Structures are given as C-alpha cells and as structure tokens.
Amino acid sequence: MQKKLWIILAMVFVVPGLLFTASCAKKAVKEDTSLSQQAQDEAAKAAAEKARQEELARQRAIEEASLKEEAIQKAKDNFLNEDVGFEFDSAVLTPEAQEILKVKAEWLHNNANVKSTVEGHCDERGTLEYNLALGERRASSAKSFLVDLGIPASRLTTISYGEERPVDPGQNEAAWAKNRRCHFTIN
Amino acid sequence: MRNCWIKIFGLIVIMSFWAVPGVARAGYDYIDISHPFLRKIPIAVPLFKKVSSGHGTDQLSKSASDLLAETLEFTGYFKFLDREAFLVNPQADAAFASVNFHDWTSIGAELLVTGGVLVQDNLVEIELRLYDTFKEQLLVGKRYKGRLADERKIIRRFCSEVIYTLTGDRGIFDTEIAFVSTGTGSKEIYICEFDGYNPRQLTHIKSITLSPAWSSDGKWLAYTSYAKGKPDLYIKNLRENRGHVVAKKGINTTPAWFPNKFELAATLSFSDDPEIYLLTGTGKIIKRLTYNKGIDVSPTWSPDGKSVAFVSKRSGTPQIYVKDLDSGQIKRLTFQGRYNTQPSWSPKGDKMAYSGMENGHNNIFVIGFDGQGPIQLTHNEGDNESPSWSPDGNLIVFASTREGPSRIYVMTSYGTDHRRLLALKGRQTEPKWSPRMVNK
Incomplete structure (x- = not known):
C-alpha cells in the first residue's frame, strides 16, 4: 500500500515536471528553426553559390587567360616557325x-x-x-x-x-x- | 712561312755547271703554247744514280726521281716512259756521267732527265740534268746542296728550270691553293701547295668562312666570314698578324684583288641591293662599279685591270657581263644556258672560265673573247664548280662532287688530265690558285 502511494506521488511530481521540461525544450527548438536557423541556411547557401560562381568565374578567367596565353604563344611560334x-x-x-x-x-x-x-x-x-x-x-x-x-x-x-x-x-x-x-x- | 722558304733556299748552294755557252739555248719550241696538251712530249726519268752508298742514298734515289716525274707530270705536258722499257741500268756510268742518246731515242724518249744523289748524314747533294735526246744536247744542268728535308724544294726548283727551259715560263711549282674545308665541323680556309701537298688550316673562326682571294703579290688573302654573326669581308696579311675588316650592313662578299695593286673589288649590299665596289686594301670604298637593281656579284679582273667581269641577273637569269672601265660600257658574255656564274678571267686575258648549270648540275665551261666556245670541260660527273686558273694559264683548279663529297681537282685548261688534288675530312670547296710566290 505504501509502495503504491510512492508511485502516485512520483506520478504527481515527476511526470508533470517531465512534461514541463519537455514542452519547454520543444518550444525553444521550434523558435530556432523558424527564425535564425533558416536565415543561416540561406546565407550559407548564398555564400556557397557565390563561391561557386566566383570559382567558376575564376576558372573561366584562368581558362581565358591560358587560352589567351596559348593564342599569344601560338602566334609567336607561328611567327618564328612559319617560313x-x-x-x-x-x-x-x-x-x-x-x-x-x-x-x-x-x-x-x-x-x-x-x-x-x-x-x-x-x-x-x-x-x-x-x-x-x-x-x-x-x-x-x-x-x-x-x-x-x-x-x-x-x-x-x-x-x-x-x-x-x-x-x-x-x-x-x-x-x-x-x-x-x-x-x-x-x- | 714564305720567309722560311727564302731562308732555306738561301742556304742551298745552287750551281749551274758548264759555262753558259756550252748549254744549248732552247728555243721554247718544245711545247706548243697555244695547244700544249695536244701532243705530250715523251720523257724518260730513270732512277737517279747513287753517288754515295747506304740506305739513305737508296731511298733518296727512288723518292727524288719519282717526285721529279710526278711534279713534271702535273703540268700535263709530258708522257712518262715506263722504266721497265729502259735499255740502260740507271746505276751504270752510261746513265749519268755520259749519256748514249741512242739508248733513249730508240725507246721513243725525246727528253731525258738524269740525276745523281749523294747523302752524307743529314746533308744531300743532288745533281740534275735535262737533255734533248734527238739533238743530243744538254738543255739545263744544276747541282743543289741542302738538308735531306729540302728534297721536295730542290726537286721543284729543278722542275721550274725544266719548264722555263722548255716554255719560257717559270711554271707553277712555287704556287699554292687556298680552299674551304668543313673538316672541323665548320667552314674554314686552308692552304696547300700546288700539288695538294702539305694542307694546313689558315682560319680558326668556328663559324662560316668563305671565298678566299689572293692578292697579286700573294701576301694578302681576303675572304668572307660570319665571325661576328654576319657575312663580313676580312683582308688578312698572311705573314704578319694584321688585317682589315669591311663590315657594312648586309653582305660583304666575293673579294677579287685588282692586278698588282693593293685594291680589291667586292660585293656589298649596304644599299639593300648587292652591288660591286672597288675598295682600298684597307677596306675603304674608292668607287662603285655596278649600277643595277638586282643581283650583281662575283667580280673578276682582266689581267691588265682595264675590265671587270661579274655575274648579274639584269636580263632575268644569272649571266656573265664584262665592264670596260674606261668607257663604262657593259657587254654580256654568256648567252648559252640559264645559269652562268663564278667567272674566272684567264691569266693571259683571252678566256673566261665559269660554272654553267644545266639540268640542275653545274659544269665548268671556258669561253674565248675571240668568240670561241663556250667549251664544256667537265661532263656528267656530279657538280663541278668554282674554276680558278693556275698563274701560267695552263691548268684549272675546281671543286667537284664526282666521287661523293666535294673535293678539289685540277685539269688542264683544255679539260684533259683530271686529277684529285687532295681528300681531307669533310667537304672541300672554293679553290683559288695563288700567284707565283718567288721574290715576292
């Protein structure tokens, strides 16, 4: 009988407590995702995209430069080699x-x-x-x-x-x- | 080198024996100067008599008599009779001290050279005599003393006497030939004696060196070299270490010395067009000799210096022209063929040798100023180029690829008696015969 009382007491105090903590925690998480997390994601995405674009541009530039260099070299070789x-x-x-x-x-x-x-x-x-x-x-x-x-x-x-x-x-x-x-x- | 030659001869005692009245006066009627190679004179040169004994004497008897025969044969005048056919033992008295002319006329000899050799340690004494066997006359006799090493000089000296006696001209035995060879891997100028003996390298420039040209006194050699990276003209004193350079813009090529003057013609293109100029021996322009847009190149002087011949493309193909310096008039000399270059004026002034190209190959031609010719002297034997006359006008030296790589050859001015002068490593081209060197 005394054992049953302890269980009830535990139920009365511990379970709501657990509930509280659970709800509190849940509430905090929900706030993060909806606001700052989303912004961060977008920023990261933009940054990545920007980096990708920049990388592409850089590569394009390198390619262009090397093409140009190649063309310059080719023109020079041609000048020297074509009799x-x-x-x-x-x-x-x-x-x-x-x-x-x-x-x-x-x-x-x-x-x-x-x-x-x-x-x-x-x-x-x-x-x-x-x-x-x-x-x-x-x-x-x-x-x-x-x-x-x-x-x-x-x-x-x-x-x-x-x-x-x-x-x-x-x-x-x-x-x-x-x-x-x-x-x-x-x- | 030349000084050395003179000194050595100074040491040699040369004696003409028999007083002059006793020696027959040759009338120079032995060799027909206008057609010297039509009939070769049969000549006998027995082994020289050994006056001393020993191995050295044996050797000298053979080598000196052989050398004398070879040297005389070079002229193209003689037919040498086979020693096997001789009736007289060359060591018998009858061969030297007294000559039985019948022994020689009966085998067909018209001329006879006998000799006696004496060797004592390093010293030699060589006595040489030329006889006319039909007239039974001594034509010339000489006795020479010298060192064993002077053998070649003594023999040549006597050969010169023989030719002088027979033709009235001293011959070519003291001349040299300059040429270009690639033996070291680059074109350098070399000089050898008239018969190809003793070739030696003159330039050590390790570049491209071309077109040697002798001054009339044999003291100067002009040539083109890329020593400074472009074709410049170098005028070099052969005895002293000095010279002059003509290094104008463009090409500075084809030097040709004016006869008996310290002046030379050359092709310069500083005006953007190859033209021929007359220069001082120090390389300063005296005057311009050609005025024609297009190539003018390769001057060669008439022996009297009154005219200059050269190659010009003024009519569309390279042909040889002659300019009279007094009148300024220019006449075309060659009309046969489409590529005639490398003119070389004969020392007697009557002919021009040149290279003519037909079917892609060069051959040597001679054309007379009397309208004779052109006569082709080389046929179907590779490329034959760069003719240059011997100073007596009897021989022509040239370069030929008839045996593969280019070599130097000599023939008579009538195109007979071709002989290779030498074969060195690499290719030999552009031979130029020197003037006579004695007393100069």
Whole structure:
C-alpha cells in the first residue's frame, strides 16, 4: 500500500515536471528553426553559390587567360616557325608568301617592342657566292613588304646565309623548296 | 712561312755547271703554247744514280726521281716512259756521267732527265740534268746542296728550270691553293701547295668562312666570314698578324684583288641591293662599279685591270657581263644556258672560265673573247664548280662532287688530265690558285 502511494506521488511530481521540461525544450527548438536557423541556411547557401560562381568565374578567367596565353604563344611560334617560301632563283614574293608576311606584320604590330631578324636562305643548287646575294635579296624583299605594311624598318634586320644552312639536307624538290626560305627570329 | 722558304733556299748552294755557252739555248719550241696538251712530249726519268752508298742514298734515289716525274707530270705536258722499257741500268756510268742518246731515242724518249744523289748524314747533294735526246744536247744542268728535308724544294726548283727551259715560263711549282674545308665541323680556309701537298688550316673562326682571294703579290688573302654573326669581308696579311675588316650592313662578299695593286673589288649590299665596289686594301670604298637593281656579284679582273667581269641577273637569269672601265660600257658574255656564274678571267686575258648549270648540275665551261666556245670541260660527273686558273694559264683548279663529297681537282685548261688534288675530312670547296710566290 505504501509502495503504491510512492508511485502516485512520483506520478504527481515527476511526470508533470517531465512534461514541463519537455514542452519547454520543444518550444525553444521550434523558435530556432523558424527564425535564425533558416536565415543561416540561406546565407550559407548564398555564400556557397557565390563561391561557386566566383570559382567558376575564376576558372573561366584562368581558362581565358591560358587560352589567351596559348593564342599569344601560338602566334609567336607561328611567327618564328612559319617560313616564307620562294621559287628557284627568285626573290619575288608569291601571293602565298605575301599572306604569310601579312600575318607576321600583324604579329609585329601587336608586339611593338619586338625587333626581328629576317634570314634569307637558298637551296643547294646554284653556286655559293650567287646564293649569298640571292639570300640577301630574299631577306630584303620580305623586309620591304613588312615596312610597306607599316612596320618600322628599324625593327627589322636582314642577314643572308645563302645555301649554308639548309633545314632539309635532302636532294629533291621537296627539300629544296623547304630550303628556299625567309626565316624570322626575335632579337 | 714564305720567309722560311727564302731562308732555306738561301742556304742551298745552287750551281749551274758548264759555262753558259756550252748549254744549248732552247728555243721554247718544245711545247706548243697555244695547244700544249695536244701532243705530250715523251720523257724518260730513270732512277737517279747513287753517288754515295747506304740506305739513305737508296731511298733518296727512288723518292727524288719519282717526285721529279710526278711534279713534271702535273703540268700535263709530258708522257712518262715506263722504266721497265729502259735499255740502260740507271746505276751504270752510261746513265749519268755520259749519256748514249741512242739508248733513249730508240725507246721513243725525246727528253731525258738524269740525276745523281749523294747523302752524307743529314746533308744531300743532288745533281740534275735535262737533255734533248734527238739533238743530243744538254738543255739545263744544276747541282743543289741542302738538308735531306729540302728534297721536295730542290726537286721543284729543278722542275721550274725544266719548264722555263722548255716554255719560257717559270711554271707553277712555287704556287699554292687556298680552299674551304668543313673538316672541323665548320667552314674554314686552308692552304696547300700546288700539288695538294702539305694542307694546313689558315682560319680558326668556328663559324662560316668563305671565298678566299689572293692578292697579286700573294701576301694578302681576303675572304668572307660570319665571325661576328654576319657575312663580313676580312683582308688578312698572311705573314704578319694584321688585317682589315669591311663590315657594312648586309653582305660583304666575293673579294677579287685588282692586278698588282693593293685594291680589291667586292660585293656589298649596304644599299639593300648587292652591288660591286672597288675598295682600298684597307677596306675603304674608292668607287662603285655596278649600277643595277638586282643581283650583281662575283667580280673578276682582266689581267691588265682595264675590265671587270661579274655575274648579274639584269636580263632575268644569272649571266656573265664584262665592264670596260674606261668607257663604262657593259657587254654580256654568256648567252648559252640559264645559269652562268663564278667567272674566272684567264691569266693571259683571252678566256673566261665559269660554272654553267644545266639540268640542275653545274659544269665548268671556258669561253674565248675571240668568240670561241663556250667549251664544256667537265661532263656528267656530279657538280663541278668554282674554276680558278693556275698563274701560267695552263691548268684549272675546281671543286667537284664526282666521287661523293666535294673535293678539289685540277685539269688542264683544255679539260684533259683530271686529277684529285687532295681528300681531307669533310667537304672541300672554293679553290683559288695563288700567284707565283718567288721574290715576292
């Protein structure tokens, strides 16, 4: 009987107490989610989105920059590697040679601080002394064309190597055609 | 080098024996100067008689007689008779002290060279005689004393006497040939003796060095070199360590010395166009010689200095032109072929040698100012380029790829008797024959 009384007493005091605490706690939680938690979530989301956008933009910029750099490098490589070809025993600029020189002129225009050397070369046919003069004529043809396109003559030097420095040692028309060239270098 | 040569000869006692009246006066009728190679003169050169004994004498007897035959053969004038056919033992008295001319005429010899050699330690005495076997006459006799190492110089000296006796010209035995070789991996200038003997490297620039040109006195060599990165003209004194440089904008190439003057023509392109100028030996411009938009290059002087020939593209293809300096008139010399370059004016002034290209290959041609020719001297044997005359006008040195890599060859001015001068490591190109060096 006394045991039953203790249980009732416990029920009277403890259970409502438990209830109270429970309701109180519940109430506090409910307040957080509805107000500050929500704001925080949104801020975080926005921040994340912003960061994502920024990251994207940054990557885009890097990509653009590297693309641009690549394009710059490509243009430079092109300037250095694309030779101007000639017919046998000729220093006359063919239409194709003129197109190549126009690209070179544009590059020189975009890189106003660059000074360049135009090398004139010949194939191995013909004779050495004459080829030295022919190489000189080729280099000065290319230079004059660039000067006519507005590149200051002071930025361009010419040098003839005659038949002394072939790029292809072959003894056939394909090799000779490669060797009859103006090659550009940056000083 | 030259000084050394002179000193050595100063030491050699040279004696002409038999008083002059006893020596037959050669009338220079042995060799037809206008056609010297049509008929080669049969000549016998037996082994020289050993006056002393021993291994050194044996060796010298053989080497000196062989060298004399080789040296004379170089001229292209002679046909050497086979020693196997000789009727006389070269060591018998009959071969030297007294000559039985019938022994030689019966085997077809028209000329005979006999010799006697004496070796004593390092010293040698060589006596040499040239006979006309049909006229039974001594034409020239000399006795030389020197060191064993002077053998080649003694033999050449006597060969010079032989050629002088027969032609009235001292010949080419004291000349040299400058050329370009790639043996070290870059083009450098070398010099060898007329027969290819003793090649030595002159420049050590480790760049591209081209187009050597001798001054008339043999003291100066001009050439083009990229020593400073571009083709500049270097004028170098061969005996003293000094010189001059022409380093104008563009190319400074193809030097050609004015005859007997310290002046030279060269191609300069500082005006943006390769033109030919006359320069002082110190490299200052005296005057401009060509006025033509387009290539003018490779001058060569007439021996009298009154005209200059050069290559020009003024008619559309490279051809050879001659400018008379007094009148200023320019005449085209070559009309056959579409690529004629590298003119070289003959020392007698009557002909021009040059390279002509046909079907992609260069060959050597000679054209006369009398309207004769052009005559093609090389045929179907690779590329043959860069002709240069011997100072007596009898031989032409040139570069050829007939055996693969380019080498230096010599032929007669009629295109006969081709011989390779030397074969060094790498490629040899652009030979230039020096003037005669004695007393200069």
